[in-house]
Amino acid sequence: MSSPQELVPQTESIAEVYATDDASVISVAPEHQQRWTGLVSQFQKLYNHRPDFVARSPGRVNIIGEHIDYSLYDVLPTAVSVDVIMAVKVVPASAGTTVKIANVTPEKFPTREFSVPHDADIEIDPKKHEWINYFKAGLLGALKFLRKTKSDGSLIPASMEILVDGNVPPGGGISSSAAFVCASALAVMKANNHNVSKQDLLDLAVVSERAVGVYSGGMDQAASIFSKRGYLLYTQFFPKFKVEHVSIPTAADEITFLMAQSFVTSNKADTAPRHYNLRVAECTLAAVILAKHYGLTLPKDNSSLGYSLRNFQLELMTKEERLQDPLEYQIDSVIQATMDLLTQEQGYTREEMAQLLGISVPELESTFLSAFPVQAERFLLRQRALHCFKEARRVLDFKACLNKAAQLDEKRIHYLGQLLNESQESCRTAYDCSAPEVDDICSIARRAGTWGSRLTGAGWGGCTVHMLPQGKVEAVTTALRNEYYLKKFPDISAEKLEQAMVISKPSNGSFVITGA
Ligand code: NG1
Numbered sequence: 001m002s003s004p005q006e007l008v009p010q011t012e013s014i015a016e017v018y019a020t021d022d023a024s025v026i027s028v029a030p031e032h033q034q035r036w037t038g039l040v041s042q043f044q045k046l047y048n049h050r051p052d053f054v055a056r057s058p059g060r061v062n063i064i065g066e067h068i069d070y071s072l073y074d075v076l077p078t079a080v081s082v083d084v085i086m087a088v089k090v091v092p093a094s095a096g097t098t099v100k101i102a103n104v105t106p107e108k109f110p111t112r113e114f115s116v117p118h119d120a121d122i123e124i125d126p127k128k129h130e131w132i133n134y135f136k137a138g139l140l141g142a143l144k145f146l147r148k149t150k151s152d153g154s155l156i157p158a159s160m161e162i163l164v165d166g167n168v169p170p171g172g173g174i175s176s177s178a179a180f181v182c183a184s185a186l187a188v189m190k191a192n193n194h195n196v197s198k199q200d201l202l203d204l205a206v207v208s209e210r211a212v213g214v215y216s217g218g219m220d221q222a223a224s225i226f227s228k229r230g231y232l233l234y235t236q237f238f239p240k241f242k243v244e245h246v247s248i249p250t251a252a253d254e255i256t257f258l259m260a261q262s263f264v265t266s267n268k269a270d271t272a273p274r275h276y277n278l279r280v281a282e283c284t285l286a287a288v289i290l291a292k293h294y295g296l297t298l299p300k301d302n303s304s305l306g307y308s309l310r311n312f313q314l315e316l317m318t319k320e321e322r323l324q325d326p327l328e329y330q331i332d333s334v335i336q337a338t339m340d341l342l343t344q345e346q347g348y349t350r351e352e353m354a355q356l357l358g359i360s361v362p363e364l365e366s367t368f369l370s371a372f373p374v375q376a377e378r379f380l381l382r383q384r385a386l387h388c389f390k391e392a393r394r395v396l397d398f399k400a401c402l403n404k405a406a407q408l409d410e411k412r413i414h415y416l417g418q419l420l421n422e423s424q425e426s427c428r429t430a431y432d433c434s435a436p437e438v439d440d441i442c443s444i445a446r447r448a449g450t451w452g453s454r455l456t457g458a459g460w461g462g463c464t465v466h467m468l469p470q471g472k473v474e475a476v477t478t479a480l481r482n483e484y485y486l487k488k489f490p491d492i493s494a495e496k497l498e499q500a501m502v503i504s505k506p507s508n509g510s511f512v513i514t515g516a
């Protein structure tokens, strides 16, 4: 195995591979190869010619570091093998630019055709759930980027014919959205002859996803774009975005990650005002209120709402402490500050928060609660900040443990599992983003032999991830089948049951295939 840690040059371009290359280069498993060939031949039938290229971007699983990317703390996700693949033919743009987009399952995802304005942004209505919204989001971000590269801002985007095949379960917590948006943005860049760098694709994909109404951090898109087969992706957002490939050490019994769906889906576009976006607002408000207590002015940063808990931490430390104290210790002191200062267990009303900040309620609303809709009477600042800081420390501990040795002994493995279990407990109690079904899955799995089990992704249902010895895979999947899936969904189809649990192999990030 190569070195445990590898820094990734940010300017690296998205890999382009040729269809005739050895499939192992591109981590296309034999069973998936069929999907690729199928996509190309279906494209040919549909449009009467072969595609110019296929753009691909995968889903992701987050191993640890939940709901802290938007507070600019480090996270540890990796890409999974399920992905979105998109065959594209560039059609000379005659009078106007048009996009024809079809899906391999047209019954579920009907074919659409639309025109692309040359001098305005394409409009997306996040309230109208349309499968092509995610394509449009990628298109929007890519065209904005491309326009900026033109001195006069003008651009005549290429017309495209597209066929999409995605096998990332939607609403399943492994980021079908990021896979779709990243693949779409990549396809548009390539169709317009732009060899996009990974960093640029990330930046524009994060902004793109916000167009669909979710104030996401950047973890999903980073994992979908930058991951490398066999490695976890240590992702830092502060002070600047940076990624490192971290290898999974060997152990007496091979460390395996299993993903298990809860089949409880939380539609983010609908629930965001009470769930996801509310949490983003709570963390931001906790940061500015804590800062205000200390008479600190937080600098604006690139977190979703412009102020982050991470920046509060930095501002609180004296210059000396910043240089001398390890980050773990610095986190301990912000945990203490939160416990001392944000004492209201029952949360804070808008009036109370405005008072603490010395501003009016309308000012509070326009500064922190107007970028996206938020529905709440009380804001649980204490619990959310404590989750964030402690989860941030768990990520550091997890990574330090992985880096310590190429071979992990029993004690260390149990420690990693314990960190995962603590993360779940904190998501359940302090962050309130678990669900009874998710808790149920985690308990069943632990009883059957996982080292650690937790939700992955935004939560409120969705997906779970489990770290377990290879030798326990059979026992754990059997327990989950009998005690969760068959019990909760007695009529579950064999096909759905098969998709419910997947061994997640860290896979490669986005790439383009030409010459198919
Ligand atoms: P999901 O809902 O799994 O795509 C979301 C955010 C991430 C991160 C996690 C929680 C989006 C697109 N992604 O993931 O950035 O904040 O929740 O850790 O909203």
Ligand code: MG
Pocket: 175, 176, 177, 178, 220
């Ligand atoms: Mg998503």
